[in-house]
Amino acid sequence: MSEEVLCIENLHVSVDGIEIIKGLNLVINKGEVHAIMGRNGAGKSTLANVIMGHPAYEITSGTIHYLGRALEEFEVFERARAGMFLSFQYPVVIPGVQVGTFLRKSVKAVRGDDSLSPRQFRAELREKMSLLEMDRSFLGRYVNDGFSGGEKKRLEILQMLLLQPKLALLDETDSGLDIDALRVIADGINSVTTDAGCLVITHYQRLLNHVQPDFVHVMIDGKIVKTGGSELAGKLEEKGYEWLETAA
Amino acid sequence: MAEENAQNAIVDYQFGFHDPETATIRFDSGLSEKVVRDISELKGEPEWMTEIRIKAFHRFEQMPMPKWGSDILEQIDFDSIIYFLRSSEKTEKNWDDVPKDIRNTFERLGIPEAEQKWLGGVTAQYESEAVYHSIREDLEAQGVIFLDMDSGLKQYPEIVKKYFCSVVPYSDNKFAALNTAVWSGGSFLYIPKGVHVEMPVQAYFRINAKNMGQFERTLIIADEGAKINYVEGCTAPTYSTDSLHSAVVELIALEGSTIRYSTIQNWSANVYNLVTKRGVAHANSTIEWVDGNIGSKLTMKYPAILLRGEGAHAEVISVAYAGKGQHQDTGAKVHHLAPNTTSNILSKSISKHGGRSSYRGLLQVTPKADQCRSKIVCDALILDPESRSDTYPTMEIGNSTADIEHEASVSKVSGDQLFYLMSRGHTETEAMGLIVNGFFEPFTRELPMEYAVELNRLLELEMEGSIG
Ligand SMILES: Nc1ncnc2c1ncn2[C@@H]1O[C@H](COP(=O)(O)OP(=O)(O)OP(=O)(O)O)[C@@H](O)[C@H]1O
Ligand SMILES: [Mg+2]
Numbered sequence: 001m002s003e004e005v006l007c008i009e010n011l012h013v014s015v016d017g018i019e020i021i022k023g024l025n026l027v028i029n030k031g032e033v034h035a036i037m038g039r040n041g042a043g044k045s046t047l048a049n050v051i052m053g054h055p056a057y058e059i060t061s062g063t064i065h066y067l068g069r070a071l072e073e074f075e076v077f078e079r080a081r082a083g084m085f086l087s088f089q090y091p092v093v094i095p096g097v098q099v100g101t102f103l104r105k106s107v108k109a110v111r112g113d114d115s116l117s118p119r120q121f122r123a124e125l126r127e128k129m130s131l132l133e134m135d136r137s138f139l140g141r142y143v144n145d146g147f148s149g150g151e152k153k154r155l156e157i158l159q160m161l162l163l164q165p166k167l168a169l170l171d172e173t174d175s176g177l178d179i180d181a182l183r184v185i186a187d188g189i190n191s192v193t194t195d196a197g198c199l200v201i202t203h204y205q206r207l208l209n210h211v212q213p214d215f216v217h218v219m220i221d222g223k224i225v226k227t228g229g230s231e232l233a234g235k236l237e238e239k240g241y242e243w244l245e246t247a248a
Numbered sequence: 249m250a251e252e253n254a255q256n257a258i259v260d261y262q263f264g265f266h267d268p269e270t271a272t273i274r275f276d277s278g279l280s281e282k283v284v285r286d287i288s289e290l291k292g293e294p295e296w297m298t299e300i301r302i303k304a305f306h307r308f309e310q311m312p313m314p315k316w317g318s319d320i321l322e323q324i325d326f327d328s329i330i331y332f333l334r335s336s337e338k339t340e341k342n343w344d345d346v347p348k349d350i351r352n353t354f355e356r357l358g359i360p361e362a363e364q365k366w367l368g369g370v371t372a373q374y375e376s377e378a379v380y381h382s383i384r385e386d387l388e389a390q391g392v393i394f395l396d397m398d399s400g401l402k403q404y405p406e407i408v409k410k411y412f413c414s415v416v417p418y419s420d421n422k423f424a425a426l427n428t429a430v431w432s433g434g435s436f437l438y439i440p441k442g443v444h445v446e447m448p449v450q451a452y453f454r455i456n457a458k459n460m461g462q463f464e465r466t467l468i469i470a471d472e473g474a475k476i477n478y479v480e481g482c483t484a485p486t487y488s489t490d491s492l493h494s495a496v497v498e499l500i501a502l503e504g505s506t507i508r509y510s511t512i513q514n515w516s517a518n519v520y521n522l523v524t525k526r527g528v529a530h531a532n533s534t535i536e537w538v539d540g541n542i543g544s545k546l547t548m549k550y551p552a553i554l555l556r557g558e559g560a561h562a563e564v565i566s567v568a569y570a571g572k573g574q575h576q577d578t579g580a581k582v583h584h585l586a587p588n589t590t591s592n593i594l595s596k597s598i599s600k601h602g603g604r605s606s607y608r609g610l611l612q613v614t615p616k617a618d619q620c621r622s623k624i625v626c627d628a629l630i631l632d633p634e635s636r637s638d639t640y641p642t643m644e645i646g647n648s649t650a651d652i653e654h655e656a657s658v659s660k661v662s663g664d665q666l667f668y669l670m671s672r673g674h675t676e677t678e679a680m681g682l683i684v685n686g687f688f689e690p691f692t693r694e695l696p697m698e699y700a701v702e703l704n705r706l707l708e709l710e711m712e713g714s715i716g
Contacts, residue, residue, distance in 0.1 A: 052671050055663070076670035077678075085671075092668045096686030102672075105682070109673030142686070159672065 003030040004068065005167050005197030006051070011062035013043075013050050013222075019060070020046045022222035028167070028197035035200045035208055035233060038219035039241055044201045045089050047219075048169045051199075052086040053079050066167065081110050083166030087156040087173045089201075093144045099155065100125075100139035103162060110163045128161045131191070133184050149176035157188040168198045174207035186210030205237045218244055261543075262709065263357070264516050266485030267349040269457050271375075273334040277459060278327045281305055284429050287332050291398055291432075294405055297412075304418035304428035311422040316608065316640075318575045320546045324520055329461040329492050331430045333375040339396055346372075346380050350456075354380070357483065359452050362698060368447035369394045373464060374454050376432040383449070391440040394449055397465050400436025407438065411467055415498035415526050415554075423522040423548075427463045427496040434464030434495065439474035439505075448477040448510075448696055455484035455491050455519065466497040470505035470533070479510045479696065483543070486516040490545065493519055499527030501535050503557065510538035510695060512703060513547065517573060521547040531557030531586075538694050539566040541576050542706060550608055552581035555589035555617075562591035567691040570603030570635070571710060579608035579640075584650070587618040595626045596688060599635035600710075606637070611652070612644040623653040629687050630660055631680070681708040 006028040013021035020043045028034050036044055050057045051064060053076040064071040066084065074082070094102065104121060116124065129136065132154050144152050153173050160168055170189065174182055189198070189211050200211060208216070208230060216232040217224045218241070225244055226232070273290070275283060284305045288298040313321050340346050343360050354360060354372050363370045369383035371394070378396035387394070393404065401408045418428035435451045455462050470476055484491060493515060501507045507527065515521055521544040527535040537551035553562035568576035582591040597605035607626045628637035639656050661683050669679035685692070685704045692700040 052667075054667055075675075076667065077673050077675050080671050080673040088668065088671075092662070092664050094665060094669065094683065094686055096689030097682055098689075102682070105678075106672040106674070109678070142689075163672070 005030050005066070006199075007065040009063050011050075011064065012060045013046060014058050014060050015046070015056055020222055021050070023062070024223055026217070026224065028199060030166070030197055031194055032215070033193055033198045033200060033211060033213045035202060035213040035216045036219055037202060037216065037233065037236055042219045043222040044219055045171050048086055048171045048199070048201060051169060052076060052084060077109070080163075083164070085160050085163055085165035085168050087153070087160060087168070087170045089171040089175070091144045091152045091156055093142070095142055095145060097143050098139065099141055099143055102143050103139075103159065106159065107162050124162065128158055131161070132158055132188055134158060150178060150181045153177060153185060154181070157185050160192060161188055164195075165192065166196050168192060168196050170199065171201045172203065173200070174202055174204060182207065183210060205233045208233045220244060261486055261516055263483035263514065264486035265356070267353055267456050270347070270349065271333050271335055271457070272337055273332070275330060275332040277330050279329070279331055279430070283331050287430055287432065290332075293401065296409065297401065300413065300418065301429050304425045307419055308422060308425035308429055311425060313422060314548070317548045317577050318546050320575055321548075324490070324492065328459050328489070330457065330459050331461050331463070332432060333457055333460060334377055335375050335456070336377070336379045339378045339381045339399065341380075341382050343380060350374050350379055353454060353456070354452070357452065357454070359450075362450070366447060366696065366698060367450050368445055369449040371396050371435050371451040372454070373433045373451065373462075375457060375460060375462065378433055384447070387445060390443050392443060392445060393436065393438040395436045397434035397436045397467065398432065400467070404436070404438070407469070408436065408467065411469060411498065411500055415500065415528050416496050416524050420524060423494045424496055424524045427465060427494050427524070430461070431463045431465035431496070433462075434466040435468070435478075436466075437468040437476065437478065439470045439476045441471040442473040444475040445477065448479045451478070451480045453480065453482040453493070455493065458487050459489055459491060461492045461494070464495045466495065468498070468507060468509070469500045470502060470507050472502045473504045474502075475506045477508045477510070479699065481512050481514070483514050484516045484519050487518050489518065491519045493521045493523070495523045497523070497525040499535055501527060501529045501533035501560075503531045504533055506534040506536075508536040508538065510699070512540045512542065512695075512699060513544065514542045514706065515544040517543065517545055519544045521549065523547075523549045525549065526552040526554070528554045528556050529560035529562060532559040533557065534561040534563065536563040537566070537580070538691070539564070539578070540691060540703060541566070541568045541578055542703075542710070544576075545573065546575045546577070548577045550579045550581050550610075552583070553591070554583045554585060555591065556585050558586045558588050560586065560589045562589070564591075564593045564595075565691050565694055566595050567688045568595075568597040568605045569707070569710065570597065570599045570605040572601040572603060574603045576603075576605040577608060578606070581610040582612070582622065584613040584617040584620040584622070586616070587620070589617060589620050591622045593622075593624040594690060596629075596691060597627075597637055598629045598631065598684060598687065599637050600631040602634040604636040607639045607641070609640070610642045610644070613647045613650045615646045617647050618649050620647065620649070621651045624655070626656040627687070628658045629684070630658065677711055681711040684711055
């Protein structure tokens with residue numbers, strides 16, 4: 001029996017009175033990797049943000065269930081503590097807050113107060129940073145402050161590894177990465193996929209060469225218009241979105 | 249909702265407890281020439297000090313209230329203030345000899361513990377006078393003098409006479425005049441030539457009685473090439489009536505010396521905190537004011553540095569936190585009076601729940617002061633629409649070779665920052681606490697570690713109930 005992590009039914013979402021997501025259905029089970037592809041402005045980030053609970057987006061109809069429970073009643077931090085993780089398309093700068101402090105506090109918040117001794121935390125941190133080929137000096141810098149695009153994405157994935165999610169929402173985590181970084185980050189993602197459901201938003205097949213998707217969905221104008229296997233990504237890369245337009 | 253939370257925040261002020269009032273000498277409230285004379289006589293002071301006090305008192309009576317600052321000033325009722333209160337007969341060298349209630353208070357404030365771990369010396373003032381004082385023997389052996397100001401005057405009258413009022417004349421402002429008239433307690437610190445004091449020395453000021461006026465006077469002299477790191481903290485019980493804290497601090501940094509003076513002001517919300525702090529920096533010396541204002545009803549404080557000698561350097565790093573009913577009117581004044589002098593001013597303020605913070609700054613470069621450099625950065629963070637932040641910078645640049653930079657910013661906490669932090673498992677309050685601590689980080693990193701941790705904890709407490 002597959003274990004359902006996320007179930008979205010007939011979801012409609014508006015921001016400032018404008019409908020962005022227009023009847024979307026999606027089921028993600030534990031261990032599955034779902035890729036979502038689609039043009040700029042199709043509503044991909046909106047979907048990820050809405051699942052995480054961003055207050056700017058209003059669910060006008062439809063439901064989202066996470067681990068069998070209706071999501072509306074949960075605040076953002078509760079979703080995080082229940083194992084939901086969003087890797088942001090545009091991670092924000094938190095001036096003056098050191099990465100090391102931030103990671104320690106976040107792990108404590110999500111995994112619980114006494115899940116890790118300071119020593120265990122340091123050991124785990126060291127191990128995961130070396131997996132992501134991140135220098136220790138990052139720990140003393142301020143969160144995302146002056147980080148290059150690729151460095152920001154590495155920090156997102158480091159957080160994902162430390163927070164051990166049950167649902168990972170990865171919004172264009174591959175954008176702006178060089179070839180080596182792509183491989184490193186893909187390794188990071190692959191290390192959580194057996195225990196988690198995974199939603200990977202991307203524009204490029206190249207990430208999907210490293211992170212094997214079980215399903216590829218095409219999103220156009222706030223709806224999933226086509227779902228296929230990993231071969232669909234290649235087809236999109238080759239033919240673009242136009243041939244699907246009529247289906248929308 | 250916001251109202252209620254703010255009330256809680258005030259009730260939550262963790263240093264608001266008070267001891268039973270036990271006084272060995274307690275003046276009636278109100279101020280007169282007789283009160284001034286009585287204080288001086290009680291302390292057995294030399295004639296010249298009595299005279300300065302009397303002159304300062306008359307000056308205080310004549311001077312109008314400052315026109316700038318805050319309307320709240322007009323609410324001060326000088327007649328209801330108690331100008332002298334002695335709560336212990338002696339300044340003790342051993343905590344065990346300090347009266348029990350008072351000792352308990354300082355233990356709750358963590359002073360004896362901090363002293364053992366990381367301080368070179370401690371003065372603990374309770375109401376008008378020091379109840380405890382000590383300095384590490386190795387510092388004493390190097391000739392460092394660290395005393396409460398009353399003992400300083402008794403034991404080193406010549407040094408005190410030479411420098412008292414030399415940096416802050418009593419006519420400087422109404423509250424400097426008041427302090428000079430009725431001063432009691434404070435620190436006297438002298439560091440001999442070339443001596444570097446690595447461990448910070450600390451003064452802690454505690455008001456306990458209702459309607460108390462605390463008027464400590466501090467004088468620090470760093471002789472040539474000397475180095476000192478002085479820290480002070482202060483708290484008071486929460487009462488419904490007001491108390492007044494009006495201190496004067498004078499620093500003298502002789503050639504090549506360094507004085508760092510750090511303050512964490514955390515008075516309860518019924519204390520007026522009107523303080524004059526000023527230092528003179530001689531050639532190639534450095535004066536640093538590290539000034540944190542978290543508490544009080546109204547604070548007016550603008551640490552100043554006179555760069556009198558060539559190559560002298562001034563550093564003022566300050567943070568202010570203005571919550572409900574609070575006005576933090578703070579800033580910095582730097583006077584470049586000699587060539588090749590440099591200054592850095594960094595001011596950060598947070599306003600919340602209708603609180604008000606103002607930056608009031610003066611930068612002066614005199615015609616003689618060639619090739620000076622100064623950088624001023626003022627950042628304000630406003631947490632809700634009811635709160636307020638203003639900047640009043642004044643520049644008097646009399647020399648065209650001066651290199652001056654000035655940046656100011658006002659920002660709000662962004663929804664995206666909160667969402668990002670909350671998506672990492674932090675509640676809105678915790679997220680706000682992280683952002684606020686981060687905003688103050690350039691200040692906190694300058695503090696001794698123990699203080700930084702304490703300050704962050706304080707701010708996190710302040711953030712509780714900040715979401716309305
Ligand atoms: N907070 C917001 N306020 C106003 N409009 C918004 C907001 N968020 C999203 N939108 C609009 O919703 C539409 C979908 O945006 P979204 O960010 O979800 O697209 P996307 O599919 O992630 O695009 P991209 O590939 O460029 O990242 C866009 O037209 C965008 O301008
Ligand atoms: Mg997007």
